[in-house]
Amino acid sequence: QAQHFEIIGLERLLDNSLESVNEVHTSVDDEAEQETIHHESTKNALEESGEDCTGSLRNAFYFSKTAFDFLTNVASSFFGAHDSTSSSSITADPQYQIVKSADLHSSAEEFSVVELVMQTEKPQLPSENDVKIFDVVVDCSDHHFVKERGHENVKRGWLKKIQQEWTILQNDLPDDIHVRVYEERMDLLRACIVGAAGTPYHDNLFFFDIFFPPDYPHEPPSVHYHSGGLRLNPNLYETGKVCLSLLKTWAGTGNEVWNPEGSTVLQLLLSLQALVLNEKPYFNEAGYDKFVGKADGEKNSITYNENAFLLSCKSMMYILHKPPKHFEKFVKEHFTCRAPHILEACNAYLGGDLIGHARDSTYISDDGCKGCSTGFKIMLGKLLPKLVAAFCEAGIACGQ
Known part of the structure; x- marks a missing residue:
């Protein structure tokens, strides 16, 4: 399905539709001529739709086919609609039924195209910037x-x-x-x-x-x-x-x-x-799994996690500076989204929270430890400004 910016000939359609609207406005000199044009456009709309709408003429406000197609394309442009722009498919879709006068203000002529577009349901579509998995x-x-x-x-x-x-x-x-x-x-x-x-x-x-x-x-x-x-x-x-x-x-x-x-x-x-x-990557080391659950092993695991997080932050700066080919866009979008959370976690760790458990004051490690070491806080305090600078250099707003 084509995105709105991929629709070929949209500019030509917009130009033709605008010329049609201008011709109508310049040719209307009095109420009699305006009434004649209104009835002629009604007849054309009936011929295009091929349906018997005689019983609802008094209650419906119709556009000419060109203006109607223009409106639909504008809706597609604004809201990313993917339905066909042909008059037959629009008539069949309740989202794009002709607007009735009961739903309009007292004067339908005063209703702008944008106001009519705003009455349509806006489909929720994925962002154009979504990166493929x-x-x-x-x-x-x-x-x-x-x-x-x-x-x-x-x-x-x-x-x-x-x-x-x-x-x-x-x-x-x-x-x-x-x-x-x-x-x-x-x-x-x-x-x-x-x-x-x-x-x-x-x-x-x-x-x-x-x-x-x-x-x-x-x-x-x-x-x-x-x-x-x-x-x-x-x-x-x-x-x-x-x-x-x-x-x-x-x-x-x-x-x-x-x-x-x-x-x-x-x-x-x-x-x-x-x-x-x-x-707990500390226990990945060969033979260290036997220390799982033991006080010394868990204490060493916390220290290892502190060092691993510091190195992970340095790794982020390296990736931001030199993202691998074909992942440049994903790197930028990922860190744009996650930078506030990363910095919030850093502040939580500086406040004493354990690595991986930011803002979780109830978490206690297996050895009873509730907070990060003083040495880690000192190192993170020195590293944090560099991480913020790396985000800013990459064009990522981090609010700090």
Whole structure:
């Protein structure tokens, strides 16, 4: 369905309609001539609609076909209406029925076009600026695996599997994971995961470049994390290496390891979101899971979360300065929307709230801790002005 700015010939229609309206006004010298024109336009409207409206002539106010089409297009322009602009489809749709005199003021001639348009129901449509969750793009020049070879001589089974992956992603991606695939390189993919609430990564964006090897799915894909040189998670290295059992870069058993028959890229992305970028990443470190629930382990986890949030804020500044290709618009819109919440959380942490639990004074950690450390508050106090400056430099109003 075409948006209003895609309607071809709208300017010509507007010009023709305005000329018609001007001709009517200049030709009316007295009430007798105006009455004649009114009856002629009524006759034309009846001929166009092809319906028997004789019984309601005394109660209805009609436009000429040109003016009526003009009104409908104006309505489409203002409110994004997608219905056909033909007179027959308009007559059948109750939203665009001819306005009756009982609903108008005493003088229908005094009713402006805009006032008539305002009487129509305004359909609620998505913003034109909405960014697609899944999209096929061109130009993979900044992809980490762009120099990988093998995609030129892939087998038919490989192509079929990649197409299946695309279909799954297109249909089942959650709102907080965005994916771009490449028209000229089906072996490459780029994904963005939004940090979940309740974690030290909340509201940040995490980008991953993915490569499908020629023997995929018998071997898992290769994944590179856009780290910006920061180590903010035990599983995500400064070099971009991702440690995950599903990728065979971490120990695992059963459903944790890659299965050529059932594992998918969507499963991989959901695992990164839930198992890596989680509420207590400290325990992701090998062997640390045995300290879960113990006082020392929980205390260390809080300290790790404080450092992870500081690094996450630095990561935001890096992403704002250099967003990955094909995600520039999404980065700007995401942080425009979330910047007030991020800064509000920072102020809450400066006030003592625990990381991931801003404005939740009732939350107490497993070791009984209720607030952030003094050292963290000092570091965040120094970092916060830089984060605000990064938002402002990107054209994002943050109110601070």
